[in-house]
Amino acid sequence: MSDYQHIRVEPITTALGALIHEVDCKRELASQVIKEIRKAWLEHLVVFFPGQDLEPGEQLAFARQFGLPVKYPMIDGMSEYPEVVQVVKLPHEKHNFGGIWHSDTTYLENPPIGALLFAREVPEVGGDTLFANMYLAYEALSSGLKNILDGLIVVQSSGKAGASRSREDRLSDGSAVVEEALEAEHPAVQTHPETGRKVLFVNYGHSTRFKDMTEAESKPLLDYLFAHQTRPEFTCRFQWGVGSMAMWDNRCTQHNPINDYHGFKRVMHRISIN
Numbered sequence: 001m002s003d004y005q006h007i008r009v010e011p012i013t014t015a016l017g018a019l020i021h022e023v024d025c026k027r028e029l030a031s032q033v034i035k036e037i038r039k040a041w042l043e044h045l046v047v048f049f050p051g052q053d054l055e056p057g058e059q060l061a062f063a064r065q066f067g068l069p070v071k072y073p074m075i076d077g078m079s080e081y082p083e084v085v086q087v088v089k090l091p092h093e094k095h096n097f098g099g100i101w102h103s104d105t106t107y108l109e110n111p112p113i114g115a116l117l118f119a120r121e122v123p124e125v126g127g128d129t130l131f132a133n134m135y136l137a138y139e140a141l142s143s144g145l146k147n148i149l150d151g152l153i154v155v156q157s158s159g160k161a162g163a164s165r166s167r168e169d170r171l172s173d174g175s176a177v178v179e180e181a182l183e184a185e186h187p188a189v190q191t192h193p194e195t196g197r198k199v200l201f202v203n204y205g206h207s208t209r210f211k212d213m214t215e216a217e218s219k220p221l222l223d224y225l226f227a228h229q230t231r232p233e234f235t236c237r238f239q240w241g242v243g244s245m246a247m248w249d250n251r252c253t254q255h256n257p258i259n260d261y262h263g264f265k266r267v268m269h270r271i272s273i274n
Contacts, residue, residue, distance in 0.1 A: 108182065153210065
């Protein structure tokens with residue numbers, strides 16, 4: 001018997017990811033439906049709502065049922081809805097926004113707990129997004145390495161080369177705000193506040209070194225962790241369609257939008273929540 005009475009949940013893999021059916025995201029949801037969506041979100045880490053028809057204000061209203069929408073740093077949101085960021089890649093552009101493995105804005109003292117991404121225009125081919133489960137990444141480590149990581153603090157920066165390169169086209173079109181690099185420190189291993197499970201909280205996009213260590217000293221272990229945490233068995237892959245919306249738990253996942261659609265346009269609307 002299904003654990004859900006008001007929605008239909010279709011897992012994509014056993015690692016993470018599920019489609020949620022029988023929900024119209026533009027409508028105000030009953031409390032029982034919100035509760036079941038949140039249950040599925042915590043269980044599957046990233047959930048996808050296919051076939052939606054949402055204007056920015058409607059996406060924002062949906063997001064408010066699961067958290068407080070917050071502005072994205074360094075990128076201007078829409079004038080009427082500043083919490084909604086247009087993530088656009090034009091046919092002539094080489095770099096896609098955020099096109100590396102990362103968790104969102106971990107260079108902030110309080111990174112968002114999640115994000116919602118809605119597909120308004122998708123390329124004819126390509127443009128999928130990969131997601132990875134950081135519970136599984138932590139649990140697969142040896143006991144010895146877990147003990148080492150439990151005492152380490154990671155320095156996270158917005159200025160790491162791969163992440164800043166993925167913002168180049170947005171800087172050139174004026175939608176990105178140039179600021180000095182933002183930095184924050186976070187434990188390498190965190191406990192999810194809602195599930196109580198431990199999470200490996202380093203990521204290729206923003207983690208630069210361990211506290212009280214140099215980048216050179218940190219590099220061998222960080223490089224191992226970056227390769228380990230995106231092993232195929234920890235991941236799922238989502239193929240977007242116009243009207244698809246994803247909602248991921250930023251506390252225990254990473255994602256990587258694949259940059260394999262040169263010559264095509266892709267337009268997404270993104271909201272962070274806390």
